[in-house]
Amino acid sequence: MPKILPIDTPPLGDRSYLVHDGRVAFVVDPQRDIDRVLALADAEGVTITHVFETHIHNDYVTGGFALARRTGAAYHVNADDPVSFERVPVRDGDVVAVGAVMRLRVRHTPGHTFTHLSYVLEEHSRPVAVFSGGSLLFGSVGRPDLLGTEHTETLVHRQYASANGLAADLPDGTALYPTHGFGSFCAATQSEAVTSTIGQEKRTNPALTTPERQFVEDLLAGLDAWPAYYAHMAPANTAGPDEPDLTPPQRADAEQVRRRVAAGEWVVDLRNRVAFAAGHVAGTLNFGLDGSFATYLGWLIPWGTPLTLLGETPRQVADAQRELIRIGIDRPAAHAVGDPAGWAVDGRLDSFPRATFTDLAQVRHHRPVTVLDVRRNLEHAAGHLDNVVHIPLHELPHRLGEVPDDEVWVHCAAGYRAAVAASILDAAGRRVVAVDDEFPNAAEAGLPVTPGARQDTGAGHR
Structure with a gap:
C-alpha cells in the first residue's frame, strides 16, 4: 500500500x-x-x-x-x-x-x-x-x-x-x-x-x-x-501562480505607521485580542493570528489596499505572510515588531474594554446600550439576543453608518470576530466594548434570546 x-x-x-x-x-x-x-x-x-x-x-x-x-x-x-x-x-x-x-x-x-x-x-x-x-x-x-x-x-x-x-x-x-x-x-x-x-x-x-x-x-x-x-x-x-516571496517586507518606524494609517491603508495588529484591547496604535485593526486570520482579513480588506503588519516578534509577521500568500496577498507594504508603544509616534496607545455576557446583562439593567451582533445570517437566524443590531462582520466596513452613535457592545459566537469588529469601530472613533465570550453563555446570563429553527453548519464560528 x-x-x-x-x-x-x-x-x-x-x-x-x-x-x-x-x-x-x-x-x-x-x-x-x-x-x-x-x-x-x-x-x-x-x-x-x-x-x-x-x-x-x-x-x-x-x-x-x-x-x-x-x-x-x-x-x-x-x-x-x-x-x-x-x-x-x-x-x-x-x-x-x-x-x-x-x-x-x-x-x-x-x-x-x-x-x-x-x-x-x-x-x-x-x-x-x-x-x-x-x-x-x-x-x-x-x-x-x-x-x-x-x-x-x-x-x-x-x-x-x-x-x-x-x-x-x-x-x-x-x-x-x-x-x-x-x-x-x-x-x-x-x-x-x-x-x-x-x-x-x-x-x-x-x-x-x-x-x-x-x-x-x-x-x-x-x-x-x-x-x-x-x-x-x-x-x-x-x-499559473509563481512561487511566493516570503522574505520580510520593509521595516516601518512609528512615523511611517502613522502616515500609513492616515492615508487610509490597512495597518493590522497580529496580537491576540486581549493584548490589542489593552493597548494599540490608534487607527490600527486587530486580526489576531490565533484565529481565522487570513480568512477574515482577506474577506474584509479592499483588494489591493497596501497592508502593514504589526507583530510582537518576527515569527508572527512571517507566519502572517505565509497565511496571506495562500490567498494571493503576496507582499505586505511594511512591518514592525516589538513593543506596541514603539509603533506610536508619541508612545501613547488607545484601548477599549472587554466584557462577558454577564457584564452585558448587568449593564442592560441600568442603562440602554447598543448591542451589535456580527455573526453571519444563518447564525443569527438560529438564535439571537433581543433588540440587537445585526450586521455580519464582512458587511460592517460598508455599513458603519447603520450602527447607532453611542456605546456599542459587539459580540459574535466566541470572541474573535467581535474583536475584529471592535477594532473597526474603534478606528472609526466609536465607543466600543468587545464581548469576549461564548454565545451560549448569553442565555445563562439571563439575556433574552430569540431561538431559531435551524443551526448554521458553516465554517468559522469564532
Missing part, C-alpha cells in the same frame, strides 16, 4: 496530500507554500514526479504550477479547464501511472465546479483510496454555489450524482481523502471526522443517505456567505 501523507492547512480548512511508494511520489492539490511539500518529500527520501489538481480552487492560490516547475513533475489539470499554461491534460477515464505500482484513475465528479475531477488510487488494479477534492467530503460535499447563483441549481444536482457515483463504483473499504471539509468555507457543512472510507460515508453522509430532493433542499437552505477574496482565486489559479 502506498504511503499517504496529509499536509494540513488548518487556517483555511484544507488538506493537500503527498503519496509515495518509497521511491517516487505524487502530490494532490498543493497549497501555495510549496516549501512544506518539498521538505516532506525530502524527509521521506522520495522524488515528486506528478502533481494533480482536482479543480480550479476558489479558496486558495494553488502551489501546483510552481511545484511542478520546481521539481520537473508532470502537472495534471483537467483538459477542459481554461488555463493559460502548459499542463498534462486529463479527462474522465484516463489512467496515470506513477512509479511501478501506483495508478491514478481519473473520475469526472462535477458539482463543486463543472470540471471537477477525483482521482482513484489503484494498486494492482484494486481501488485503495480516492482523492475527492471538493466532491465527496467527510459527512458532506463541496458547496455548489461558488460559481454564481445562476449555476447553483445545476451544480447541486451534479454534486449529488457525483457523490453517489463514487459510492456506487468504489469498494466500501476505499479510503477517502478530500481537500476541503476541515473548516473550509468550500464545504457545504462541517464534520468532526479526521478519516473516513466510502463505506462509512454510505452510512452517515447525507449525500448518500438522503433522497435527492431532500438533500438539495437541505443543502441550499444551509448555504451562507463566503469570503470575498474567493473572487480572485480562480483567475490567479488559471494564470
Whole structure:
C-alpha cells in the first residue's frame, strides 16, 4: 500500500496530500507554500514526479504550477479547464501511472465546479483510496454555489450524482481523502471526522443517505456567505501562480505607521485580542493570528489596499505572510515588531474594554446600550439576543453608518470576530466594548434570546 501523507492547512480548512511508494511520489492539490511539500518529500527520501489538481480552487492560490516547475513533475489539470499554461491534460477515464505500482484513475465528479475531477488510487488494479477534492467530503460535499447563483441549481444536482457515483463504483473499504471539509468555507457543512472510507460515508453522509430532493433542499437552505477574496482565486489559479516571496517586507518606524494609517491603508495588529484591547496604535485593526486570520482579513480588506503588519516578534509577521500568500496577498507594504508603544509616534496607545455576557446583562439593567451582533445570517437566524443590531462582520466596513452613535457592545459566537469588529469601530472613533465570550453563555446570563429553527453548519464560528 502506498504511503499517504496529509499536509494540513488548518487556517483555511484544507488538506493537500503527498503519496509515495518509497521511491517516487505524487502530490494532490498543493497549497501555495510549496516549501512544506518539498521538505516532506525530502524527509521521506522520495522524488515528486506528478502533481494533480482536482479543480480550479476558489479558496486558495494553488502551489501546483510552481511545484511542478520546481521539481520537473508532470502537472495534471483537467483538459477542459481554461488555463493559460502548459499542463498534462486529463479527462474522465484516463489512467496515470506513477512509479511501478501506483495508478491514478481519473473520475469526472462535477458539482463543486463543472470540471471537477477525483482521482482513484489503484494498486494492482484494486481501488485503495480516492482523492475527492471538493466532491465527496467527510459527512458532506463541496458547496455548489461558488460559481454564481445562476449555476447553483445545476451544480447541486451534479454534486449529488457525483457523490453517489463514487459510492456506487468504489469498494466500501476505499479510503477517502478530500481537500476541503476541515473548516473550509468550500464545504457545504462541517464534520468532526479526521478519516473516513466510502463505506462509512454510505452510512452517515447525507449525500448518500438522503433522497435527492431532500438533500438539495437541505443543502441550499444551509448555504451562507463566503469570503470575498474567493473572487480572485480562480483567475490567479488559471494564470499559473509563481512561487511566493516570503522574505520580510520593509521595516516601518512609528512615523511611517502613522502616515500609513492616515492615508487610509490597512495597518493590522497580529496580537491576540486581549493584548490589542489593552493597548494599540490608534487607527490600527486587530486580526489576531490565533484565529481565522487570513480568512477574515482577506474577506474584509479592499483588494489591493497596501497592508502593514504589526507583530510582537518576527515569527508572527512571517507566519502572517505565509497565511496571506495562500490567498494571493503576496507582499505586505511594511512591518514592525516589538513593543506596541514603539509603533506610536508619541508612545501613547488607545484601548477599549472587554466584557462577558454577564457584564452585558448587568449593564442592560441600568442603562440602554447598543448591542451589535456580527455573526453571519444563518447564525443569527438560529438564535439571537433581543433588540440587537445585526450586521455580519464582512458587511460592517460598508455599513458603519447603520450602527447607532453611542456605546456599542459587539459580540459574535466566541470572541474573535467581535474583536475584529471592535477594532473597526474603534478606528472609526466609536465607543466600543468587545464581548469576549461564548454565545451560549448569553442565555445563562439571563439575556433574552430569540431561538431559531435551524443551526448554521458553516465554517468559522469564532
